[in-house]
Structures are given as C-alpha cells and as structure tokens.
Amino acid sequence: MPFTTPFADRLNNVETSAIRELFKLLGKPGIISFAGGFPDSALFDVDGIREAVNAALTEEAGAALQYGATEGYQPLREQLAAFMASKGNQGVGANDLIVTTGSQQALDLLGKTLVSPGDKVIVEGPTFLATIQCFRLYGADLVTAPVDGDGVQTDALERLIVEHKPKFIYLIPTFGNPSGAMLSLERRKRVLELAVQHQVLVVEDDPYGDLYFGEAPPPSLLALSAQVPGSRDHLVHCGSLSKVLSPGLRVGWMVGPAELLAKATMCKQFSDAHTSTFAQATAAQYLKAGRMPATLAKVRAVYAERAAAMGDALRSDLGDAISFVQPQGGLFVWARLTGAGGKTADGGQLAKRAIDQGVAFVPGAPFYTNHPDHATLRLSFATVGVDRIREGVARLKAAL
C-alpha cells in the first residue's frame, strides 16, 4: 500500500528546487564546483571551536546540555549583543534579540508569526531560494522588487508598497545571495524612510555583511535606524554565525520590536523548543574568547583573493560574452550572459554544457519569483582555490 494520507494544502505552494536536481550531478569526479552557497570548511577555526566547547563543558555543562530558554541562552545573547555593537549596531541589548536555529529559522518564524495565506510579501528579484519557498509555505503571495548594482531600486519599491500593501519587505542589503549586490547608503536611508512613511515592516537579512574585502560596506539598516526616527519599530535584522564561524552550529539571531520577538518566541517554542544549548554555549565561549576578529580577518582575506581571481579570469577568458559587477564581499559573482559573438545567453543551457566540461555553477533563473532572467548565473568562488578557479573558468570558456 502506498501512503494514503493527504498532505496539507500549503504544500501545493512550493516545488522541489531545480537546483537540487543539478546538485545530484556534482558527484562527477574531477568537477570544479562554483555551485555551492557555503563557506570553505578548510577555513573553520577548529581549534578555537574545540577550546570553546571544552570550556562550555567544564564551566557550564549542566546548562549546555539541559533544556534552555526559548529566547536563547543568556550568555550567548549577551555575546551577540556585544558582537553587534562591535559592528556599529548600537542600542541592541541581549534582550532585544532572540537566538534562532540558523537564520533560516528566523525566516520561518517570520512566516509563521506574520503571514496569513494570501498576504503579500515583497522580496528582491533575484533573492535567496529558501526564502521564497519558506514564505510560500505560509501562503505568502510574493511580489518582486527589481535590483540593480546598488541593490533594490527604492522608487520601484515604493510603488510596490503602495500598490500591494505588503505584510513586510524582505531584503538582503549587503552582498545578497545570489546578486552579490550592495545597497547604497542613500538607498538604505530611503528604505528606512519608506518603512516609517508607509508603516511597513522591513526585514534585513544579513548573513554576508561581515565578509567584505576592502572597505567596510555602509552601515546595516539596523545601525542606520538610529538616524531615521521611528524606523526601529518597523525593522527586523537577522544575523548568523554560519558564513564566518560555522554553519554546523546552526546559530542565528533576530533583532526586532519586542511585540514581534514575543510572538516569534511563542512560535519557536512549538517549532524546536529552543536552539541547541550545546551549540549556543559553544558559540558564546568562542565569542567570549575574543577569537572572532582574527577569524574575520582570515576569511575576508581568503575570499577577497578568490573573488579577485574569479573576476580576473572571467574578464580575460569570457570577455564581452559575460557581464558582472565585481563583488566587494560575500561568496558570489552574479553574472549575465550577453549573447555577444552569437554565444549562448541561456544560463540553464550553459550549466548543462559546463557539467560536460567539468565545471558547475547555478543558473540564475530559479532565484526569481517570477519573470526569471534566463541569462543569469551564480558563481561561488568561496570553496575553490585560486588555481582551480582559473582552471574552472577556462572550462567555462570551453563550454561557452
């Protein structure tokens, strides 16, 4: 007998990702993968994490292994508040944030807490795939705001706010996945003004902001909210240790208005009771030990070198067949096939040919909620050494 119980209606709103199918092909021997969306595990500070977990098990084993508060382990909340302050986000106390099981869970809790079926939510086009599906599972009707090299276009965003009266606006303002774009300072202020003016909640997802290569990016929306009166009441900020320290800890956090955090905490109680206290105590000890600045410096330097190598190789090997903005941080080059010289301008087609040549990347179309731009590609330089990046781009040239 097959399984006969009907699934919930909400599952009709999501589909298995096209990217998952592509990932199945990545097992091919010798393939160079630009397809990932994760940090390089060779950069993890294993010794630092080992010291941290051993300190946690020595100093606070009872708490680190027991059930904990749904809002988060208090020593970690305090360390995260200090970490946020060190990045220029003033006025965020330990109780102004809750710990989440990775920032993915922050998105899930926002969906669970805020989205009724049919509610409009504005996202960037393109945006993070798991966000699209996460919000759709709660019945969100997604509206796409256009993005350029300076991030979301605020004039278009305002028109969409007026037209759709969304429940909230979801943005990755700094080195977004997949666009790599960085929202300009001017537009950041404008977004906060729009939040106040239209009384609309803005969600700033910021997993990549720490990974800048040269100058620091403009302040986060959260940091800038001090300059725009009233905007903190309409702002959620999601942070994560996944891209710098370790995704395996599953430690993220969410800063937001007290009323929202209270409801999100109630929902989290029934989602997973609390985030692993074992992981939380480890993260707290790591931050307390003061290792984060050196870890940040290291990963920034390595990713900067790889991003530069990929940009140089793409420009010299692919020339005018491809266009892209050189990323100033993050893990991704977001590029567009121009079709110059009669070459293919279809990212999906090129992805298949590239696999045959021994290199993989993710076509850009699935990152759009609608009107996909089929000429786009997402290339991650994060997990590939400089020589292999050059070799991979050479294979891409052959595929093209």
Added chain:
Amino acid sequence: MPFTTPFADRLNNVETSAIRELFKLLGKPGIISFAGGFPDSALFDVDGIREAVNAALTEEAGAALQYGATEGYQPLREQLAAFMASKGNQGVGANDLIVTTGSQQALDLLGKTLVSPGDKVIVEGPTFLATIQCFRLYGADLVTAPVDGDGVQTDALERLIVEHKPKFIYLIPTFGNPSGAMLSLERRKRVLELAVQHQVLVVEDDPYGDLYFGEAPPPSLLALSAQVPGSRDHLVHCGSLSKVLSPGLRVGWMVGPAELLAKATMCKQFSDAHTSTFAQATAAQYLKAGRMPATLAKVRAVYAERAAAMGDALRSDLGDAISFVQPQGGLFVWARLTGAGGKTADGGQLAKRAIDQGVAFVPGAPFYTNHPDHATLRLSFATVGVDRIREGVARLKAAL
C-alpha cells in the same frame, strides 16, 4: 510607536500557557519543584559527551561544522537505526528515518506537512502541552480520546476515528507526559489494526520509552507493526535523545513512510535547513562509543528510586486524598485529588497553596484540549533527590 504589523491569523488558535505563568513563581528560594518536565542534569554523562565532541572535531571537523543534509548526518542516521534495532525495532534502516531538531520539531513537521486548517487530529486527554499548541498553530481541530491506566481506550478511539475521520492520531503510548500511562500490549495491537482498517495515520511519540524501572514495557507500536500487516504504511515513530542523553543537543528523529519523510524533509529545509551537524556528529560519536547502555542503566536506576520514594510518600502522607497509578517508567506521577475528608479536589487551587508551603507541581487541567479534569496534578520526581522528595510531599500534605 507600537508595533503596527498585524500578526498571522494562525496565532489566534493558541494561547500563552498557564504553566508558563506558574513557572515564574519557581524562583522563590528554597522551593522544592516537582513542576519540571526535564531530566536531571546531574545525571548527564559529561565525560562521554566531551569525548564524543572531541572525537568528532578530530575525525570529521569539516563535516561536523559545515552545512549538512536536511535528512540528517548519515553517520548519526546509521547509529540511530542501530539504536532502534537494539531496542527491538527491526527493519528500520538509516534512510527510514530523518533527524529532527528535538522531537518537538518532528511534531512541527507533521503539522506543517499534514495539517490544513480545520483538519481533525485525535490526541489523548490529557496529552503533551506543546503538542496541542504546535498542531493548533497549523489550524488543527483537536479531538480528545480518553485515557485510563492502560493508555488510550481503543473502543472510544475507534468511535472517534469513524466520527471525525482525523488526519492522524497522536499518541504517547509509553509513560506519556503527563499521564505516565503505559498502553497495554493488547491495545497496542488494536491501535495498529485500527490504523490499517480505517487507513488512518498513527503517530507514536516515544521520548520516555527508554526510561523503564523494572521490566521493559511492551514493544513500541513500531516494533509491533511487523505483526500487523500493512500497519507500517500508517505509522510514524518519533524518538529523542533528550530524556536519556541530553536535551541540549536537540537531537530527535522520525521514522515513517518514505513519501511522508520526503515531504517532511522538504519542509525542514525551510524550517532550519538541517539539525546542528555539530550536535549530530557528537551524538553519533557518543552512540558509536558504546556508552549508551551504561547511561541507560544509570538513569533508570536513579529515576526508579525517586519514583518509588515519591509513590511511597504520597501514599503515606496524603492517603485517600489522592489516587494515582504507580509509574513503571518515565519522569512523572499523574495523580488525582479525590476530595476525601473534605480536602480540596482542585489542582489549580492546591498548586497555589503548595507554592506558599514551598513546593511546586503542575496542575493537570491545561493538559486537556477540552473538558479538563481539574482534580488532576502532574508531579515530576526526576530532578529531586529522595530526601527532598519526602520533604516536598510533606509540604504538599501541609498545603492540602
């Protein structure tokens, strides 16, 4: 300005727990608490967990700190399958289960995957509080099946199945929270027959089955399903390491039909991407090291002694003012005030008086979805030493 964004309609289905209010009173100095629902942190095998996490960071740091498969870390899935087999659950391979962030997340994924607003779900009366709220957040309309000392009454259950055609039936067959009841072997078989006969899914939540004091309880529904043809197609089994090893790891698992696990995995991808690989690799190393049998023996012996002490004290101090079935496992005594001798038969009233006397417990009424039995109480013996149990029951006598 207050927060002005309206919350999702689904939040109207849940309320802040009455128990949470009570827990705020527990900070009173010198109070003896029978109110908890958690294991004793003094029993955690800290040395074993320390060895396990250090082995994980030595042998598999890259995997333990990186993103992992949503279905679970494969070495842990294999260890969990072996653990299940050691408890008599044959035919459960590593790929027949997915790892969840505590078994609370298994409940959440069942709600997300299966429950459309208005769907009926049958639960026991009384049942686990966080289950009630978890399913209600997805819009479930809960129907209560009556429980006695032998667990859920299967005749009544069948009538409710026919009347309500539920999406699924949620049971804690072994030492349930709060009832402590143990479903008899005969009724276990009957539940599986009902599942096949009415083509209805049964969810067996089994966080306490390992904590038996004398003889082992009857086989799990999962183990017995081998004897009832077709029943495995209508059965989900949720397991957890929280009550025996450590709640702080947040490692649970769910065994079920492949079609259901596939959808639950998709939903989990958007809930938290995956359970902490750091915690999963640690749990896998712990199980692999073969420490579990000794840990089980230790916790069973300690909780058995405490359960006996509480039962003896309740009988000798409270006499015919209270009635209960002596628990054969788990963490709880579920009792009923009889009103004998003109004493109070209101658990909520007694809970308040008890706090004044320096002892806390949880009144039973909130554990019912409807028609609460206000005479009931839940007393946990798990975290209190034998002498303090006797003192606590003496205070209860004074309160009564």
